Amino acid sequence: MSLFGTSAAAQPNNTVGDLKGDVAVPNPPEDSISDLSFNPSPNDQKDFMAVSSWDKKVRIYEVNTSTGASEGRLMYEHNAPVFSCHFAKDGKRVVSAGADNQARLCDLESGKNETVAQHDQPIRSVKFFEIDGGQQMIVTGSWDKTVKYWDLRQQQPVAAVQCQERVYTMDVKDNLLVVGTADRYINVINLKEPTKLYKTLQSPLKWQTRVVSCFNDSAGFAIGSIEGRCAIQYVEDKDSSSNFSFRCHRDQAQGNTTQVYAVNDISFNPAHGTFSTAGSDGTFHFWDKDAKHRLKGYPSVGGSITSAKFNRDGKVFVYAVSYDWAKGYQGNNAQYPTKIMLHPVLPDECKPRPSVKKR
Structure with missing residues (x-):
């Protein structure tokens, strides 16, 4: 029996995915959704999801990943739009940050929240990470061109790193921290030496960096840009074919025109x-980087997808539909959808292709 009670089985040779089993989360934010984060703790029988948005709020939902049922459990507020949110490894705390230049930490058991980080300009991204011994730390990346590290037991940052430009995106996995800035700089940091830039490169993509995301094994990362392209980049150079980029989220219009x-x-x-x-085209796709192959592509969901994440076991994919300002002020209107959808991941949708290499 498949998740959410759906009985439709995807065809093995069909690369077009089905949205019929997707379930809406009730009581979504009132403005554009900026970020999503799932509880990573395997010790909890319930899945919790944090959602940040431009309505200055962070909402915590309880999600039943078997049935798709969900409900709001907690909400707290910033003084300005919230750009980023992230769960602690133990699943008991959420950190969020945004245009009020602050990061706030919320304890889910008590419901209390407090300011734990401060920058001179808006904080674009905030993440938990763990140092030796299991201590939880926070890293923030800001438009003030700095990355700062925070010990939750003290008010001042324990260290800071100066970047070339404003921080637009950031991700962390194990000891790998990747920071994407304006002017297409990508900074790679080994968190065992957190104040040093282990490697700096300019994105292989020609236009503005929108997102970076670390591999599960922390051997590299993916980069997405505003031009409808994605790049796969390894931290250590392997062979010439390891790093590559590909087109995605593009529409071939009439004639020779391509919508990007x-x-x-x-x-x-x-x-x-x-x-x-x-992407902004309202579609999402699943890919196999090792086989350099698209596994599944899905029809448009009726609006831009501003954030999308897998849950802790990869059986549910959540995506947020809301206006992403790609078409400026004129593209926004009261009828534009703002919703969060849960997609049950069927067994064949995300499995990598069998390797054809023989040694």
């Missing part, structure tokens, strides 16, 4: 190591 859309989010499936891209 931003890649707004990239998420790696924790079970299979395959990954998703989601």
Whole structure:
């Protein structure tokens, strides 16, 4: 029996996915959704999801990943739009940050939240990470061109890294921290030496970086840009074919015109190591980086997908539909959808292709 009670089985040779089993989360945000984060803790029988949005709020939902049923459990507020949110490894705390130049930490058991980080300009991204001994730390990346590290037991940052430009995106996995800035700079940091830039490169994509996402094994990362392209980049240079880029989220219009859309989010499936891209065109796709192959592509969901993530076991894919300002002020209207959808991941949708290499 498939998730959410759906009985439709995807055809093995069919690369077009089905949205019929997708379920809407009730009481979504009132403005554009900026980020999503699932509880990563395997010790909890329930899945919790944090959602940040431009309505200045962070909402915590409880999600039944077997039935798709969900309900709001907690909400707290910033003083300005919220750009980023992330669960702690133990699943008991959520950190969020945004245009009020602050990061706030919420304890889910008590419901209390407090300011734990401060920058001179808006914080674009915030993540939990763990240092030796299991201590939970927070890293923030800001438009003030700095990355700062925070010990939750003190008010001042324990260290800071100066970047070339404003931080637009950031991701962390194990000891790998990847920071994408304006002017297409990508900074790679080994968190064992957190104040040093282990490697700096300019994105292989020619236009503005929108998102970076680390591989499950922390050997590399994916980059998405506003030009409808994605790049796969390894931290250590392997062979000439290891790093590559490909087109996605593009529509071939009449004649020779191609409509190009931003890649707004990239998420790696924790079970299979395959990954998703989601874009301004309102579609999402599942990919196998090792086989350099698209596994599934899905029809438009009726609006831009601003954020999308897999849950902790990769059996549910959540995507947020809301206006992403790609067409400026004129593209926004009261009828534009703002919703969160849960997609049950069927067994064949995200499994990598069998290897054809023989040694």
